[in-house]
C-alpha cells in the first residue's frame with residue numbers, strides 16, 4: 254500500500270509500532286521493521302544515553318530497514334538528560350523520531366538539522382496543529398481509546414480523526430484502538446495515512462516482555478481498562494488490577510488534595526517489575542481498550558501481513574461490492 258506516510262518513512266506498509274516503556278526494545282522494533290512496518294525503540298527505557306546508543310546499535314544489527322526512536326516528555330521525578338539522548342539518536346544514524354507528551358520544540362532544531370523525520374504523537378487537534386506549526390513532519394493522533402496517556406479531552410477517534418483531517422496539512426496516522434485490517438481501513442477512510450499500534454504489538458511473539466503480560470491482555474476485554482491519575486492531570490489508561498483499584502480508591506478519597514507522593518507505591522518503578530518479571534499486580538501499567546480485540550500471539554510479520562490482506566479484502570470486496578452499479 255502506498256500512502257503519504259509509507260512514502261515519507263520509506264516503509265512498505267502504513268503500520269507503526271508506537272514507543273512503549275519497557276516493551277519497545279530492539280527485538281520488537283527490528284521485528285516490526287523487518288515485517289515492513291516501522292518499529293520504535295523507546296528512548297527513555299534506556300537509563301542513560303550510552304545505553305540508548307547500544308540499543309540503537311543492536312537494532313541496526315537486526316534490521317536494514319528504517320526504525321524510529323521514541324522520546325517522551327512527561328512529568329517525571331527527575332528530568333532525563335534529553336540533549337544526550339538526542340545526540341545518541343543522531344550519532345546512531347536513526348532517521349525517524351516519535352516525540353510524545355509535551356511539545357518537542359526544544360529538541361526539534363537538532364533533529365531537523367540532522368535530517369531526521371519527526372512524528373509527534375498527541376491527543377488533540379490543537380496540539381496537532383501546534384506540532385505542524387513548529388515544523389514536525391507528521392502527527393500520530395492518539396484517541397481516547399488508547400493505551401498510555403490519552404490526555405484530558407476524552408475525544409474518541411471516530412471524532413478526533415476526521416477533525417484532524419479537516420484541519421491538518423501534514424500527514425497523520427491514527428493511534429489508539431487499532432488492531433486489524435478493519436482499523437486500518439477505517440483510519441484511512443477518516444483521513445489518516447496509516448495507523449500506530451501499541452497494545453496489539455505487545456501481544457506478539459517478538460515482544461520481549463513476560464508471558465504473563467501477554468496472557469493478561471489476551472484474557473482482558475474492552476471493559477477491563479481504567480483511567481488513573483486524572484486528578485493529577487496526567488491521565489493514563491491502564492489494565493485494571495489490585496494496585497489500580499487501590500490507586501483509584503486513593504484518588505476518590507483524596508480528591509483534589511492528592512499529590513504524586515500519595516500514589517508512588519502504585520505508579521513508580523512499576524514497568525520493569527511487570528514487563529520483565531511478570532509481577533502483574535505490582536502497579537499500574539498502560540493498556541488500551543483494544544485488549545478486547547486481541548485473541549492470539551502472532552509474529553509481527555504474521556500480524557502485519559494479516560492486517561494488509563484483510564484491509565485489501567475490505568477495500569476491494571466488501572466496500573467495493575457496496576458501490577451502486
Ligand SMILES: Cc1cc2nc3c(=O)[nH]c(=O)nc-3n(C[C@H](O)[C@H](O)[C@H](O)COP(=O)(O)O)c2cc1C
Pocket residue numbers: 270271272273274276295323324325352353354374395398399400401402428429430431449450451452453538539540541542543
Ligand atoms: C505498555 C505501554 C507503554 C507505553 N509507553 C509509552 C511511552 O513510553 N511513550 C509514548 O509516547 N507512548 C507510550 N505508549 C503509548 C503507545 O505508544 C501508543 O500511542 C498507544 O499504545 C496506542 O494505543 P493502543 O494501545 O490502543 O494501540 C505506551 C503504551 C503501552 C500500552
